[in-house]
Amino acid sequence: MTNEPGIPEGLHDKLETRTARAGVIGLGYVGLPLAVEFARAGFRTTGIDLDRRKVDAVNQGTSYIPDVATADVARLVADGRLAATTEFAVLAELDTVNICVPTPLRKTKDPDMSFIVSAVEQIAKYLHAGMLVVLESTTYPGTTEELVKPMLEAGGLKAGVDFFLAFSPERVDPGNAAFNTRNVPKVVGGLGPESTELASLLYGAAIETIVPVSSPQTAEMVKLLENTFRMVNIGLVNEIALMCDRLGLDVWEVVKAAATKPFGFMPFYPGPGLGGHCIPIDPFYLSWKAKQTGFDPRFIELAGQINGAMPHFVVDKIGDALNRHRKAINGSTVLVLGVAYKRDIDDMRESPSLDVMALLHQKGATVRYADPYVPTLAARAWPGGIDLTTELLTPETIAAADCVAILTEHRTVDYAMVRRSARLVVDTRNAIAGTHSHVIKLGAPAPAMTPDGAETEEAVA
Numbered sequence: 157m158t159n160e161p162g163i164p165e166g167l168h169d170k171l172e173t174r175t176a177r178a179g180v181i182g183l184g185y186v187g188l189p190l191a192v193e194f195a196r197a198g199f200r201t202t203g204i205d206l207d208r209r210k211v212d213a214v215n216q217g218t219s220y221i222p223d224v225a226t227a228d229v230a231r232l233v234a235d236g237r238l239a240a241t242t243e244f245a246v247l248a249e250l251d252t253v254n255i256c257v258p259t260p261l262r263k264t265k266d267p268d269m270s271f272i273v274s275a276v277e278q279i280a281k282y283l284h285a286g287m288l289v290v291l292e293s294t295t296y297p298g299t300t301e302e303l304v305k306p307m308l309e310a311g312g313l314k315a316g317v318d319f320f321l322a323f324s325p326e327r328v329d330p331g332n333a334a335f336n337t338r339n340v341p342k343v344v345g346g347l348g349p350e351s352t353e354l355a356s357l358l359y360g361a362a363i364e365t366i367v368p369v370s371s372p373q374t375a376e377m378v379k380l381l382e383n384t385f386r387m388v389n390i391g392l393v394n395e396i397a398l399m400c401d402r403l404g405l406d407v408w409e410v411v412k413a414a415a416t417k418p419f420g421f422m423p424f425y426p427g428p429g430l431g432g433h434c435i436p437i438d439p440f441y442l443s444w445k446a447k448q449t450g451f452d453p454r455f456i457e458l459a460g461q462i463n464g465a466m467p468h469f470v471v472d473k474i475g476d477a478l479n480r481h482r483k484a485i486n487g488s489t490v491l492v493l494g495v496a497y498k499r500d501i502d503d504m505r506e507s508p509s510l511d512v513m514a515l516l517h518q519k520g521a522t523v524r525y526a527d528p529y530v531p532t533l534a535a536r537a538w539p540g541g542i543d544l545t546t547e548l549l550t551p552e553t554i555a556a557a558d559c560v561a562i563l564t565e566h567r568t569v570d571y572a573m574v575r576r577s578a579r580l581v582v583d584t585r586n587a588i589a590g591t592h593s594h595v596i597k598l599g600a601p602a603p604a605m606t607p608d609g610a611e612t613e614e615a616v617a
């Protein structure tokens with residue numbers, strides 16, 4: 157069946173009148189906010205997820221993603237605009253479907269495409285003429301055309317003619333109050349002009365600015381450029397922090413002053429390593445694909461090495477700090493402040509805090525943590541393999557630790573109280589303002605000690 161007249165026009169009309177039925181596969185950090193925006197725009201939207209708890213939560217009108225308000229989900233579900241299911245058969249009734257499933261790396265740093273493949277297998281079963289399929293999961297350039305298209309075309313329908321196919325990268329920044337799914341421009345690259353136009357029409361109903369590009373590969377590469385840019389610049393500033401440490405300079409002061417340049421500089425900040433589901437992972441999708449062409453991408457590998465070594469550097473800092481108090485890591489209690497991978501969110505995926513905790517645990521420390529966003533840390537969630545519960549951030553719990561290591565700077569924490577109560581602090585985020593004799597900062601000169609090597613009065617107080 158090819159060149160059937162009226163196929164794109166039919167979907168075009170349904171999208172313009174918002175009578176198209178929209179679907180989203182994968183209701184996680186990306187998929188749930190997107191489904192909510194489609195429903196809010198007026199489309200009857202169905203979310204599909206393998207996780208029954210997420211599906212039940214949506215159907216009960218509750219949100220499990222901090223950036224999505226439960227009130228919005230409740231209203232859209234009550235209005236009959238939003239529903240969720242574990243059954244893929246609903247795809248037969250949908251006009252559009254967006255794929256928002258995970259794209260992790262295998263241990264070998266090769267892409268794990270199994271989630272995309274399994275979602276596309278389901279779509280292929282129910283693919284029908286006039287359907288629009290959009291891949292959103294971050295992936296290597298070529299995925300949409302080389303992997304998804306042949307799987308969908310195997311049933312006889314032709315992409316760009318009978319059904320429409322596009323890639324549109326997600327740029328959600330969890331915990332960012334200023335930018336959300338609605339007001340972040342959306343890059344769209346379709347397989348042929350009709351796919352781009354139809355996908356732009358779908359997103360245009362829910363998102364303020366659409367940026368069409370010439371192909372799915374271009375859209376895939378846009379996302380990888382953005383995330384590689386971030387990974388490499390964080391790697392650069394982490395290396396600058398290591399140099400400042402050797403040179404006795406304060407990297408935080410250096411970056412702050414450099415950021416006053418009104419052009420040609422963008423500040424990045426050092427820290428205990430790279431975390432999250434995207435920045436430490438996505439560039440390796442590009443690296444993997446480039447290597448297939450015989451090209452050896454050097455920036456990605458180098459930044460990966462520098463960022464990956466940061467947890468070890470932080471543990472060395474903690475060891476040096478304890479040494480000032482004539483203590484060893486072995487036998488000391490270290491309270492890790494912040495286990496989420498970045499501030500003000502509850503996501504622990506790839507969090508460098510977990511690596512720091514595991515290294516400290518291996519060296520014999522008693523590891524505790526405090527994170528207002530992460531009430532419990534299951535044994536299977538970190539290499540230490542012990543069930544942990546967050547400490548309450550009181551002067552007593554802070555004073556009880558031999559060392560407090562600030563690894564994630566959640567804004568709700570009272571850092572002045574932490575400074576006053578702690579015996580010793582290793583601050584990897586510059587969360588504590590000023591210079592204090594018992595606060596050792598990443599990438600900054602250590603405060604002075606007395607000639608016999610002991611801490612000053614103020615420092616041990």
Ligand SMILES: NC(=O)c1ccc[n+]([C@@H]2O[C@H](COP(=O)([O-])OP(=O)(O)OC[C@H]3O[C@@H](n4cnc5c(N)ncnc54)[C@H](O)[C@@H]3O)[C@@H](O)[C@H]2O)c1
Pocket residue numbers: 181182183184185186187204205206207210256257258259271274275292293294295326327328329330433434
């Ligand atoms: N989280 C972010 O900040 C972010 C930002 C930009 C891009 N991305 C990308 O978006 C994609 C999704 O990320 P996420 O953070 O939303 O992941 P997530 O783990 O929060 O959500 C993925 C969901 O997909 C479901 N799922 C897995 N396989 C499925 C299948 N075959 N059928 C149906 N449901 C399935 C899971 O149960 C889960 O609910 C990834 O490629 C990621 O790299 C994420």
